Amino acid sequence: MDKSTRKSKKSTSAASDDSKTLPNFANEDISQQVDPATATITVTAVEVTELTQEEQSDRLFLERKVERAFFEAGKALMELRDRKLYRSTHKTFEEYCRVRPWRWRSHRFGHNRRQSYLLMDAAVIFDNLEQKCDRNDHILPTNEWQIRPLSKLDPDIQPEAWEQAVESANGKVPSHRIVKDAVQRIMERTQVPxxxxxxxxxxxxxxxxxxxxxxxxxxxxxxxxxxxxxxxxxxxxxxxxxxxxxxxxxxxxxxxxxxxxxxxxxxxxxxxxxxxxxxxxxxxxxxxxxxxxxxxxxxxxxxxxxxxxx
Structure with missing residues (x-):
């Protein structure tokens, strides 16, 4: 047999050996696969750093600042009106509120004379609640719509109605409906015949x-x-x-x-x-x-x- 024939047989034999070993490797890989139902996933724990006392104080301060946004707006509008700071560009405060392109314009109401006065009324009520309600509760309104029903009550009775609404809301900030119900109960109780x-x-x-x-x-x-x-x-x-x-x-x-x-x-x-x-x-x-x-x-x-x- 010549050398070329022997080399051909040797190549064929090597290919045959490889074809035999490949399935074995495949079988070995399949046998090593883990059942997904019993697989264990390793999760690296992330340590949550507790807030320092100063950070807790800062968080509370910032949260209160956000909640008081409508109050600050109402106070600012009252000062603009009382000091007539609109007089250089507008004849009346009503015109000023209607024309001024407020960046925080409400999508629900627009920003007009009515909304301005609603915010100012809400600021007065908020200030009354902040002074007279239990400071330990720290439950105060977060928007003007929540306390609008309180405008029907005398200032001396508003804190009582608000605290009843907070109680009905299980210690959370009450909704407009809950406050309205509390106001209605008080009005019926104090109503003259x-x-x-x-x-x-x-x-x-x-x-x-x-x-x-x-x-x-x-x-x-x-x-x-x-x-x-x-x-x-x-x-x-x-x-x-x-x-x-x-x-x-x-x-x-x-x-x-x-x-x-x-x-x-x-x-x-x-x-x-x-x-x-x-x-x-x-x-x-x-x-x-x-x-x-x-x-x-x-x-x-x-x-x-x-x-x-x-």
Whole structure:
């Protein structure tokens, strides 16, 4: 056999030996694999460094600063208003609040005169709570919306309502709803008896109550006397109003009857007319602060009534 043949056989033999050993290596690797269900994962522990007493003090200070942001804004607005620091660019504080491009503008309200006054009122309430509530609790409001219901109470009663709300929230900062419920309970407890009578003519006092928006100054006739509210019949329907939002005109029986007739006439026209100009006229009659119509008002209402009949 020549040398070339022997070399070929030797190469073939080597390849054959390699093919035999490769599966063994593969089998060895498979046998060494660990079952994932029983695998052990090593996690390196990270040591959490405790805050020093000074760091704890700094953290508390910064957290309080964040929580007081709305309070600081309200105080700043009061100083801007009281010192008239807007006078170089705006005629009134209201115009200043409306035009000024506040960087922290609220997405919910925008920043206008109403929001400015809400923040200022909240700052006064916050200051009252901070002075009179138990300092050991350290539970104070974190935004204006939480304490807005407290504006309905006298300053002396506000801390009591806030502490009741904190208790209802299990020692946490209470929500707007919880504070509102606490305020309602106190108002019902301290409310004077309902002395209004059926047929009495009352004026609505909105007092920044969003639920009475557009009804401030309107009058209505008491159709139901409840424990802490009255149901008023008005030219555009019936409304149940809390006693704190009502003021009696103290009309005589004859005047009450006259207002009843006027209410019924306005209501009939309103329910049968969809024109905006007519509704605007009726709305103005719905804010009368006297027990009669002027000659011109009587003439206009009569014309509208004739149009409906026709």
């Amino acid at each position: 309902n002395t209004y009578q059926l047929g009495e003519v009352c004026q609505i006092l909105a007092k920044d109550n969003a639920e009475l928006r557009g009804k401030g100054g309107c009058w209505g006739i008491v159709s139901a006397v409840n424990e802490f509210s009255c149901t008023l019949e008005m030219w555009d329907g019936e409304y149940t109003i809390g006693l704190q939002h009502l003021k009696s005109f103290n009309y005589l029986p004859a005047e009450r009857e006259q207002m009843r007739v006027i209410c019924d006439r306005i209501s009939r026209v309103y329910s049968n007319s969809l024109e905006e100009t007519v509704k605007n006229l009726l709305q103005s009659l719905g804010k009368l602060n006297r027990a009669y119509l002027t000659a011109l008002e009587e003439k206009l209402l009569t014309v509208l009534e004739s149009e409906i009949r026709d």
